[in-house]
Amino acid sequence: MLSQSGTINTPLLEARLDQPVEGGSAPSSLSARQIFKIIRRHELLLGAIVFIIVAVVLAVQLTATPIYEATATVQVELNDDSGSPDMAARNQQRVSNEANIYRSRSLAERVVQDLKLAQDPRFASAPLPSNAILDTQRLTRLAGRLMSMTSVSNLRDSDFVDITVRSSSPELASEIANQYPVSLAAYRSEMRDDRQGKIVAQLDGERDRLAIEAHKAEQAVADFRRKNQMLTGAGGAEDYQQINRIAVEAASAAAMRAAQNARAAVVTSAVSNISTAGATSPLLDQQKRQMDDLMRTRSEMSQMLGSEHPRMRGLEAQIAETSANMQREQARVVTAAMQQAQAEAARQAGMARSEAAASSSRAGQLEGTLRSITGKAFANTAASVELNALERNAEVARSAFAAMSTRAQEVKASLAASGIHSRLMSPAAVPQSPISPRPKSATFAAFVGSLIIGLVIVFGIELTDNRLWSAEQIYNQFGLRTFAMLPELTGDALTSAKANPVIQDPQSLFAEVARGLGSEVADLATPGRAQTVLITSPITGDGKSTVTLSLLAAAVAMGRRAIVIDLDLRRGGDSTMGPAEEGDTRPDLIDYLTGAADARHVLPAPPAMTLGNGEVRDLVTYEPVVISAREPARNPVALMRIGRVNHLLDELRDQYDLMIINAPPTLATRDSRMLMDAADHTLLVVRWGRTTIEQVRASLQVLQRPVDGVVINRVDYAEHARRGYGDAVQFYMDSAEYFEGDLPRPRRWYQRLGGFPWRRSADGVA
Numbered sequence: 001m002l003s004q005s006g007t008i009n010t011p012l013l014e015a016r017l018d019q020p021v022e023g024g025s026a027p028s029s030l031s032a033r034q035i036f037k038i039i040r041r042h043e044l045l046l047g048a049i050v051f052i053i054v055a056v057v058l059a060v061q062l063t064a065t066p067i068y069e070a071t072a073t074v075q076v077e078l079n080d081d082s083g084s085p086d087m088a089a090r091n092q093q094r095v096s097n098e099a100n101i102y103r104s105r106s107l108a109e110r111v112v113q114d115l116k117l118a119q120d121p122r123f124a125s126a127p128l129p130s131n132a133i134l135d136t137q138r139l140t141r142l143a144g145r146l147m148s149m150t151s152v153s154n155l156r157d158s159d160f161v162d163i164t165v166r167s168s169s170p171e172l173a174s175e176i177a178n179q180y181p182v183s184l185a186a187y188r189s190e191m192r193d194d195r196q197g198k199i200v201a202q203l204d205g206e207r208d209r210l211a212i213e214a215h216k217a218e219q220a221v222a223d224f225r226r227k228n229q230m231l232t233g234a235g236g237a238e239d240y241q242q243i244n245r246i247a248v249e250a251a252s253a254a255a256m257r258a259a260q261n262a263r264a265a266v267v268t269s270a271v272s273n274i275s276t277a278g279a280t281s282p283l284l285d286q287q288k289r290q291m292d293d294l295m296r297t298r299s300e301m302s303q304m305l306g307s308e309h310p311r312m313r314g315l316e317a318q319i320a321e322t323s324a325n326m327q328r329e330q331a332r333v334v335t336a337a338m339q340q341a342q343a344e345a346a347r348q349a350g351m352a353r354s355e356a357a358a359s360s361s362r363a364g365q366l367e368g369t370l371r372s373i374t375g376k377a378f379a380n381t382a383a384s385v386e387l388n389a390l391e392r393n394a395e396v397a398r399s400a401f402a403a404m405s406t407r408a409q410e411v412k413a414s415l416a417a418s419g420i421h422s423r424l425m426s427p428a429a430v431p432q433s434p435i436s437p438r439p440k441s442a443t444f445a446a447f448v449g450s451l452i453i454g455l456v457i458v459f460g461i462e463l464t465d466n467r468l469w470s471a472e473q474i475y476n477q478f479g480l481r482t483f484a485m486l487p488e489l490t491g492d493a494l495t496s497a498k499a500n501p502v503i504q505d506p507q508s509l510f511a512e513v514a515r516g517l518g519s520e521v522a523d524l525a526t527p528g529r530a531q532t533v534l535i536t537s538p539i540t541g542d543g544k545s546t547v548t549l550s551l552l553a554a555a556v557a558m559g560r561r562a563i564v565i566d567l568d569l570r571r572g573g574d575s576t577m578g579p580a581e582e583g584d585t586r587p588d589l590i591d592y593l594t595g596a597a598d599a600r601h602v603l604p605a606p607p608a609m610t611l612g613n614g615e616v617r618d619l620v621t622y623e624p625v626v627i628s629a630r631e632p633a634r635n636p637v638a639l640m641r642i643g644r645v646n647h648l649l650d651e652l653r654d655q656y657d658l659m660i661i662n663a664p665p666t667l668a669t670r671d672s673r674m675l676m677d678a679a680d681h682t683l684l685v686v687r688w689g690r691t692t693i694e695q696v697r698a699s700l701q702v703l704q705r706p707v708d709g710v711v712i713n714r715v716d717y718a719e720h721a722r723r724g725y726g727d728a729v730q731f732y733m734d735s736a737e738y739f740e741g742d743l744p745r746p747r748r749w750y751q752r753l754g755g756f757p758w759r760r761s762a763d764g765v766a
Contacts, residue, residue: 037724038462039455046454053450054443061442066434070173071164073426074181078159092157098422099154099161102180108143108150110183115175118142122169146176161422170431177428184422203408210404214397218310221390225314228383246370249282253363283369284329287322294319310394466692470725474686474710477693478700481709483683484517485729486510486543486550487744488714494546497564497624500553507740509717509732510550511557517547517711518554521658524681524708530653534679535711536663536672536703538695542687543713544568548662552624555658559622562658565589565648566628567675569636570664590629592648593639599651602627625656640671645678666699673703681708688715718744 030038039046076098078091101107117123118134124142128134154161163180167173298315305312340358436442468474471482487510492499501510525531535551537544548564555562566589586604587597604625633639652659661679663672676682684707686696700707721730736743 037726039458041723042458042461045461046451046458049454049457050447050450053453054446057446058439058443061437061439064437065168067166067168067436068170068173068431068433069164069166069435070170070177070428070431071162072177072180072424072428074161074163074422075425076159076161076422088157091159095154095159095161099152101184102152102161102163103147103150105140105143105147107180107184107187108146109139110187111176111179112139112142112146114183114186115179117146117176120172122167122172150176150180160425163428165428166435174428174430178424181422181424188421199411200408203404203411207401207404207408210397210401214394214401215310217390217394217397221387221394222310222314222317224383224387224390226317228380228387245282245286246366246373250363250366250370253359253366256359256362281329281333282366284326284333287326287329291319291322291326294322466694467689468686468691468693468696468712469689469720469723471710471712471727472725474696474712478696478710480684480707481520483520483709483711484513485688485712485715485720485727486513486517486547487717488543489546489550493549495549497549497553497556497626500550501741502550502553502557503624505741506557509739509741509743511554512739514550514554515558517551518558518560520709521551521555521681521683522558522560525658526680530657530659532649532659532661532678532680534661534663534672534675534682535685536666536682536699537685537687538667538691538699539665540668542665542685542691544665544685545662547683547685547711547713548660549624549626552626552660555660556622556624560657561622561655562660563625563627563652563656564660564662565645565652566626566662567640567645567671568662568664569629569633569639570669571632588630589627590631590633590639592627593641593644595644599648603652603655636669636671640674642674642677645675649678666702667695670702673705676703676705683707683709683711685711685713688712688720716744718746722746 076095078094112118113134118128118138119130119132121127123145128138149166151164151166152161153164163177165173165177167176294315298312298319301309301312301315468477471485474480474482489501489510493501493504497503500514501508502514505511521531521533524533533551535544535548545566545568548566552562552564569590587601589602591597592599592602649659661675663675666672666684682703682705684696684699696710715729717729717732721732724730733743733746
């Protein structure tokens with residue numbers, strides 16, 4: 001329902017009193033219609049953002065160099081595909097590691113070097129001569145450029161890696177993509193060969209060292225045996241067996257000595273038949289058996305050890321020594337046999353005695369040998385402790401050498417088969433069509449993106465805009481009624497009530513809205529009692545004085561006797577509202593406040609009429625009356641005494657129905673707060689689209705008393721209707737036939753590009 005004030009009617013506001021008002025809260029949700037209205041309010045800004053971004057993107061697309069994209073696919077060779085979860089996770093990690101290697105700077109530098117990209121004009125902006133040396137700094141820079149051109153991707157649960165290269169040259173893009181696996185293989189091969197060489201050299205050195213230590217240990221065993229004349233097995237069971245055999249032979253020789261004494265008679269005849277070919281002795285037999293054992297041992301060990309092995313050498317030494325002993329024993333036995341035969345031949349007569357002597361000599365020899373071998377056995381037993389220690393050291397050295405040899409072979413085999421390799425499965429073909437620029441898709445994407453950006457900016461502006469635009473906004477923020485939304489005035493109407501459209505153009509839109517303000521104020525009045533209204537604003541420039549004069553003109557036009565008391569003494573009357581009549585020399589408001597004049601001297605003289613009988617009477621007329629100061633007051637605080645103001649109002653109360661106090665801005669001085677004690681009602685004037693929520697809130701905090709309503713001044717009706725706040729002003733053009741004069745017409749978009757006329761105003765208007 002449209003009210004005369006051009007805003008929401010009182011019943012409509014009162015119907016919303018049940019809604020919570022927190023002095024700054026806004027509606028929590030927006031409907032689709034409200035969103036559309038917000039977009040309409042900022043359509044120029046949104047259109048400018050979309051146009052600029054789309055134009056820039058389109059220009060860039062049309063002037064950009066074509067970019068081609070080539071993709072090579074490589075497959076990572078996994079070491080195990082058993083399907084177990086742990087192994088699958090490790091294999092996937094290997095694929096990821098392989099992809100990271102393709103993304104590495106070192107591989108990019110290798111590709112730059114392999115393809116000689118520093119000398120390629122398709123890649124380097126300033127290519128080097130073919131014989132120039134590529135320094136480290138340039139190589140790093142070119143590698144960084146290559147990395148920016150290359151993207152490597154690998155899918156989860158897949159062993160494929162895609163290498164994508166973008167370049168302005170399709171051939172170069174294909175060459176680089178295909179070169180990556182080749183360079184990586186060469187790089188990995190060099191690293192593997194170098195690493196394997198170091199490991200193998202270390203293993204071979206350790207093996208050689210252990211071989212030397214084993215040889216030294218075995219040589220120490222052989223030297224000890226040679227020094228102590230200990231054959232293999234010396235000090236062991238063989239020594240005791242030999243001692244037992246010799247002891248048996250010695251006993252046997254003693255028995256034979258007794259037997260030979262009895263057989264002396266028959267021995268003489270047999271002496272001549274004795275032959276030395278089969279001469280032997282127990283020692284020689286024992287040595288033969290020992291030689292057989294040594295030969296058998298050498299045959300068994302030669303299958304496991306080489307001829308140069310320390311043990312083989314020791315065995316050969318024992319065989320040589322045993323052979324020498326056998327030869328000596330053989331020579332001795334033969335000699336003894338020959339001597340015995342010769343003695344028997346020479347002493348045929350004493351054969352028995354000789355046999356007995358021979359047996360006795362044999363028994364003594366065996367006993368001496370037994371004593372010698374027994375002593376040697378005890379010496380070998382004493383030396384076996386040290387020999388065992390040396391043999392243990394030799395065995396440890398041999399085991400270490402054998403283990404190291406085995407380990408070296410295993411490591412060499414594992415190094416030859418280790419490493420993660422990837423092979424080129426799908427080479428990159430030379431692309432035929434560029435991937436960019438694509439004007440159509442890029443322009444569409446720019447349009448969508450710029451539209452989103454513009455909407456974000458628009459709604460950001462709307463959410464952060466703290467200026468007051470509508471009566472509903474004022475009510476939501478402060479719970480205050482809006483009495484009127486006055487259009488902007490120009491010319492003399494700014495400083496003169498008589499020039500106001502309410503009086504000069506009563507059928508105009510402004511006059512209708514101003515009369516609505518007058519009606520709203522009249523509804524606040526107490527019947528039969530003069531009404532006092534104080535008008536103030538948060539700051540200067542809100543049009544407070546213009547609203548005061550408009551309310552004055554509207555009250556007079558509605559048949560009320562109205563007067564304005566301009567108590568904004570810090571600004572002279574010439575700059576705001578002048579005296580009621582030009583050239584009036586009567587005392588002004590300052591004269592009254594200082595006590596230099598009475599109220600009747602300050603008020604203009606009422607018009608008079610002479611009757612036919614010569615009587616003069618005052619005419620009852622309804623003229624706008626303004627009491628103001630001609631010059632700014634030097635000390636307005638001293639003049640602004642509430643008692644003097646109340647006295648003036650009391651004197652005017654019988655002559656006027658409406659007394660309007662034009663108070664200073666609330667945030668500039670504290671005069672308005674003091675003057676509220678003298679007024680019945682208070683109106684707060686805000687400027688449409690300029691006064692902020694914080695300014696009104698601060699004003700209400702300064703006044704600390706209820707304000708009856710708000711007047712929104714200097715409203716651009718056309719722009720307000722276009723912004724679509726949903727109030728009565730939005731539909732003012734639908735009733736254009738009711739108004740005379742020019743109405744604010746909605747401006748087209750190109751007319752609004754020049755700026756916002758509702759913000760261009762005279763700063764000197766209070």
